[in-house]
Amino acid sequence: MVQKAHKPAWSPRVPKYKIRQLYHQDALGIQDDELADEAGFALMARCESFLEANQAVHGRAVCPVCGAVVPHEVKKGSWLKCRTCGWSLQWDEYFSTIQGK
Numbered sequence: 379m380v381q382k383a384h385k386p387a388w389s390p391r392v393p394k395y396k397i398r399q400l401y402h403q404d405a406l407g408i409q410d411d412e413l414a415d416e417a418g419f420a421l422m423a424r425c426e427s428f429l430e431a432n433q434a435v436h437g438r439a440v441c442p443v444c445g446a447v448v449p450h451e452v453k454k455g456s457w458l459k460c461r462t463c464g465w466s467l468q469w470d471e472y473f474s475t476i477q478g479k
Contacts, residue, residue: 384465385475386442388431389423396420431476439472441465 396417403410430440439448439458446462450469459466 384442385467385471386430386440388475389420389427392417392420392424434472434476 396413400410400413400417403413433439435452437450437452439450440446441448441458441460441463443465444460444463446460448458448460450456450458452469454470456469457466458469458472
């Protein structure tokens with residue numbers, strides 16, 4: 379099965395208000411485990427996305443369909459092609475999902 383148009387999705391920034399709320403409650407001595415988990419997991423997901431995007435910029439993208447590492451050339455017009463599931467996408471399109479994030 380060939381997947382062509384599927385683009386990677388990156389974790390969003392952690393909302394500043396959640397981090398501010400976490401620090402504010404901590405300063406008041408309030409322990410909010412739910413908020414700590416929510417902010418912590420969001421931060422971990424964001425960091426993992428950043429590391430994954432950084433690897434892609436250095437020629438080792440992660441397939442958004444099956445998670446396999448896709449070695450590729452980092453140049454305009456080159457293609458990323460997953461040997462595991464058949465997914466493919468032009469590098470320019472893949473890179474555009476990273477920019478501004």
